[in-house]
Amino acid sequence: MELVKNVVCPFCGTLCDDIVCKVENNEIVGTINACRIGHSKFVHTEGAMRWKKPMIRQGDEFVETTYDDAIEKAAHVLADAKRPLMYGWSCTDCDAQAVGVELAEETGAVIDNTASVCHGPSVLALQDVGYPICTFGEVKNRADVVVYWGCNPMHAHPRHLSRNVFSRGFFRERGRADRTLVVVDPRKSDSSKLADVHLQLDFDKDYELLDAIRTVVRGKDILYDEVAGIPREQIYEVAEVLKNAQFGILFFGMGITHSRGKHRNIDTAICLVQELNDYSKWTLIPMRGHYNVTGFNQVCTWESGYPYCVDFSTGEPRYNPGETGANDLLQNKEADAMMVIASDPGAHFPQNAIMRMAEIPVIAIEPHRTPTTEMADVIIPPAIVGMEAEGTAYRMEGVPIRMRKVVDSDLLTDKQILERIRDRVKELQASK
Amino acid sequence: MKVILNTGRTVWQGQAIESGKDLQMYVDAAAICYMDKSMMEDLGIKAGNNIKVVSEFGDVVVKVVDTVETLPEGMIYVPMGPWANRVIRPTTDCTATPSFKNIPVEIEPTEEPVLDMPTLMKVYKKAQMI
Numbered sequence: 234m235e236l237v238k239n240v241v242c243p244f245c246g247t248l249c250d251d252i253v254c255k256v257e258n259n260e261i262v263g264t265i266n267a268c269r270i271g272h273s274k275f276v277h278t279e280g281a282m283r284w285k286k287p288m289i290r291q292g293d294e295f296v297e298t299t300y301d302d303a304i305e306k307a308a309h310v311l312a313d314a315k316r317p318l319m320y321g322w323s324c325t326d327c328d329a330q331a332v333g334v335e336l337a338e339e340t341g342a343v344i345d346n347t348a349s350v351c352h353g354p355s356v357l358a359l360q361d362v363g364y365p366i367c368t369f370g371e372v373k374n375r376a377d378v379v380v381y382w383g384c385n386p387m388h389a390h391p392r393h394l395s396r397n398v399f400s401r402g403f404f405r406e407r408g409r410a411d412r413t414l415v416v417v418d419p420r421k422s423d424s425s426k427l428a429d430v431h432l433q434l435d436f437d438k439d440y441e442l443l444d445a446i447r448t449v450v451r452g453k454d455i456l457y458d459e460v461a462g463i464p465r466e467q468i469y470e471v472a473e474v475l476k477n478a479q480f481g482i483l484f485f486g487m488g489i490t491h492s493r494g495k496h497r498n499i500d501t502a503i504c505l506v507q508e509l510n511d512y513s514k515w516t517l518i519p520m521r522g523h524y525n526v527t528g529f530n531q532v533c534t535w536e537s538g539y540p541y542c543v544d545f546s547t548g549e550p551r552y553n554p555g556e557t558g559a560n561d562l563l564q565n566k567e568a569d570a571m572m573v574i575a576s577d578p579g580a581h582f583p584q585n586a587i588m589r590m591a592e593i594p595v596i597a598i599e600p601h602r603t604p605t606t607e608m609a610d611v612i613i614p615p616a617i618v619g620m621e622a623e624g625t626a627y628r629m630e631g632v633p634i635r636m637r638k639v640v641d642s643d644l645l646t647d648k649q650i651l652e653r654i655r656d657r658v659k660e661l662q663a664s665k
Numbered sequence: 666m667k668v669i670l671n672t673g674r675t676v677w678q679g680q681a682i683e684s685g686k687d688l689q690m691y692v693d694a695a696a697i698c699y700m701d702k703s704m705m706e707d708l709g710i711k712a713g714n715n716i717k718v719v720s721e722f723g724d725v726v727v728k729v730v731d732t733v734e735t736l737p738e739g740m741i742y743v744p745m746g747p748w749a750n751r752v753i754r755p756t757t758d759c760t761a762t763p764s765f766k767n768i769p770v771e772i773e774p775t776e777e778p779v780l781d782m783p784t785l786m787k788v789y790k791k792a793q794m795i
Contacts, residue, residue, distance in 0.1 A: 270676060273679075273680045273683035274683040278684035278685050278688065280685065280687075280688055281684055282687050289795070290791075290793050290794075290795065293787075349761040350765075351762075353762045354762055385673065388675050389673070389676075419740070420737065421735035423734055433737070436766070487766070488673075490762065491765040493764075493767065495758060495762060496760055542761050554759075554760060554761035555757060556759075558757060558760075558761025560763055561757055579747065580745075581745065582750065583750050583765075584723045585755040586755065587750075590791075591791045594794035601687075603687075604782060604786050607791065608786065608791050
């Protein structure tokens with residue numbers, strides 16, 4: 234058995250880079266250091282279906298085909314569609330994403346990534362009011378007050394706490410003991426059980442609580458006995474903790490991006506962080522989900538000027554989330570073809586969007602059997618980046634990390650598949 | 666009974682999606698509803714029974730399990746996935762992002778079975794388009 238060290242985990246935005254993979258006969262049979270979820274990604278689970286060949290839908294069944302045939306069909310679908318949608322991109326590498334943006338431009342498509350069902354509201358907010366961010370290294374070495382707002386890292390980013398809160402840093406020699414941990418969640422979550430302070434606020438009241446803390450931080454009084462279910466005195470106490478930090482960090486997640494207020498919640502959270510800088514050093518990091526969702530926002534911005542929801546139908550990139558988001562296009566029945574790559578909208582889009590996927594051609598570049606492939610007409614299986622192919626991914630706070638190849642695969646990479654579709658689309662466009 | 670539906674990640678759901686969404690593990694991790702014991706008593710059900718969750722936008726049958734992360738009064742929690750997404754509020758409010766959390770729903774005990782992933786997706790009646 235061979236041990237491959239320093240492997241980067243291709244699951245969540247924490248991008249843990251200390252995984253050891255146990256390899257036998259060109260197969261990953263075990264891991265060291267990976268969390269429960271990361272381990273499940275690396276190691277094949279018996280019974281789970283992995284597509285080994287491209288597939289074409291025939292009625293309710295799929296039949297095998299060749300890469301050439303599947304790519305030809307995909308190219309025709311995209312070239313013939315009036316309003317194609319290209320969605321996903323968050324579980325693949327930046328080079329594949331760059332080819333994707335080129336393909337979107339070539340076909341006059343709308344290109345969107347999983348941020349639009351995740352931290353899209355955070356992107357809107359940071360464009361409004363700024364992005365006072367730092368790296369994990371700063372958090373580990375300096376942070377003495379850590380706030381997790383609307384996120385549950387013990388479940389969604391299982392090693393996030395151990396790498397950022399429990400870990401010892403240059404100025405935090407005792408690790409967890411040198412830090413104050415604040416968790417804001419309406420549930421008594423497994424993360425809140427570890428906290429020094431748990432603000433168990435009423436659901437959908439994040440904006441109100443953030444606003445109340447900002448009020449106190451600015452030196453004003455709260456006029457109510459409680460705000461968002463939190464007693465007035467506790468809000469004053471927490472504001473003091475935040476103001477007296479030497480280095481504070483706010484991690485935030487779906488609890489505030491998905492609940493009432495959406496991007497306005499994040500607006501006011503960012504403003505709180507900015508105002509806390511009058512007293513101390515404060516920064517924030519969004520708890521990004523997919524391992525390279527951040528990378529797509531970077532790549533798409535370099536290429537088009539906008540991070541997601543980019544519409545190339547006029548020949549120029551246009552950006553209007555709420556109109557050019559994947560869910561907007563599907564639910565409004567605008568999209569007349571869809572290419573899904575490196576994501577699973579079948580599992581994570583609401584019912585109305587999937588109803589549209591059922592009535593338009595769907596191409597899925599996807600290694601496994603998923604709810605999306607159940608809705609697909611063409612399935613093109615790629616090699617998995619970070620296990621069977623190398624590539625670059627961006628950690629949640631924007632640090633690029635090179636993903637390693639651990640085992641060999643006969644399958645084409647996402648980038649190779651996209652390049653072949655792009656080249657064929659160009660030929661079809663030229664012959665029109 | 667009228668309750669508030671919360672959705673999101675659990676580590677078991679995360680493990681299941683990476684192990685294989687066609688496995689029973691995914692049904693066991695995502696086609697479930699975390700609920701406090703007091704709410705089960707009010708509904709006259711036990712952990713392991715099925716309930717139907719109905720919202721303005723759709724309905725789904727899920728299995729009730731004991732919650733280990735205590736919920737606020739009147740809240741249930743269904744892990745993110747195609748089951749929860751049958752009932753969440755799809756509207757994006759001009760932000761491109763649907764409303765996955767804090768949805769008013771009605772729940773009732775049911776004898777109807779929980780659908781596995783492929784069967785659930787057949788509800789959408791995918792048509793062959795190529």
